[in-house]
Amino acid sequence: MSTATKPYHIGRKISRIRELKDMKQEALAQALGTNQQAISAMENSENIDEEKLKEVAKALGVTVEAIKNFSEENVINYFANFYDNSTNSGNVQPNQCTFNPLDKLVEVYEENKKLYERLLQSEKDKNEYLETLLKGK
Template structure:
């Protein structure tokens, strides 16, 4: 009997491992949190969406598509700062900091708002 791969739950599991909130991933994708929730509850997800989500999570699309816990832990650990898993480690040491992602998103939002202010100033000077 063939095992059915459910892509949405794989995405959810990896998102939780990486420490992302649904809202943050949805914002990166340019969709609402409700739309993103539908993705995580879907058995099948479009390859383009999988690719975009993989980029956000800093994993390969194959990690999402061919989900395997051991492969996911190994890939996530190695993608985050190219840090190898140590043989004597008691579990996975996750270097990823969700705070860094929030700061990055905030800085992008702030830059966007500054651009809007400059455009409005230039329009008022005309």
């Protein structure tokens, strides 16, 4: 049986979720305190221990269950249902969401928090630079 047909290749699921989130291996490696080669090896692994999976899920902003239950079919169905629901306003079918909307909200909050922290650090760096220029005069 090839790895492409194995239903539970957890590394491949992690890879696809990372790609769907437009995250590079280097970014995931930095979030996990490791290197890109370790991420590549992990994504080629069929199984990953539960503790490592929890760390990866947190870094990706999803639940462990979302990783374990991930499938291309679920993603396609989600977007197909979303499209159907938005075009058939008179005949709305329940959205079969494959992720917890609260998790998504937390993910957006965390991304905004990181952005704010980077902007704040940038301003601090700029102020320090300007202070050194003033001291030099």
